[in-house]
Amino acid sequence: MRAYGSLRRTADFQRVYRRGERAGSEYLAVYALALSRGGESRPEVGFSIAKSVGSAVARNLLRRRCRTILDTLGLGMRRGRRVVIVARPGAAELPYPALQAELGAGLRRLGLA
Numbered sequence: 001m002r003a004y005g006s007l008r009r010t011a012d013f014q015r016v017y018r019r020g021e022r023a024g025s026e027y028l029a030v031y032a033l034a035l036s037r038g039g040e041s042r043p044e045v046g047f048s049i050a051k052s053v054g055s056a057v058a059r060n061l062l063r064r065r066c067r068t069i070l071d072t073l074g075l076g077m078r079r080g081r082r083v084v085i086v087a088r089p090g091a092a093e094l095p096y097p098a099l100q101a102e103l104g105a106g107l108r109r110l111g112l113a
Contacts, residue, residue: 002067002071004042004043005043007044015033020084023107024106026102027087028086028102030086031086032081032084034080035080041080044082046083047086053090061092065099072100
């Protein structure tokens with residue numbers, strides 16, 4: 001079982017975009033929002049990967065790789081955090097170690113890893 005839940009509702013994504021902190025790089029942007037009821041809910045993670053990133057196969061592979069990276073990093077997030085990872089064009093072509101470095105750097109800048 002993963003240490004985090006999934007963001008699914010559009011309203012939740014919009015809230016993170018509007019009120020959260022952002023750390024970006026050339027291929028990924030990471031948004032994070034601490035919730036007011038922080039202590040009671042486990043962290044939630046959502047992915048936003050547009051069609052401009054690549055085919056459905058490429059987008060799903062990128063999503064799976066990002067989830068694996070989050071699992072291996074341990075995702076040291078405190079409870080009550082919502083995180084959205086936005087992939088930009090070119091992210092699907094990154095080799096796994098480069099993707100891991102990009103995502104890890106974004107999470108570290110926000111104090112999540």
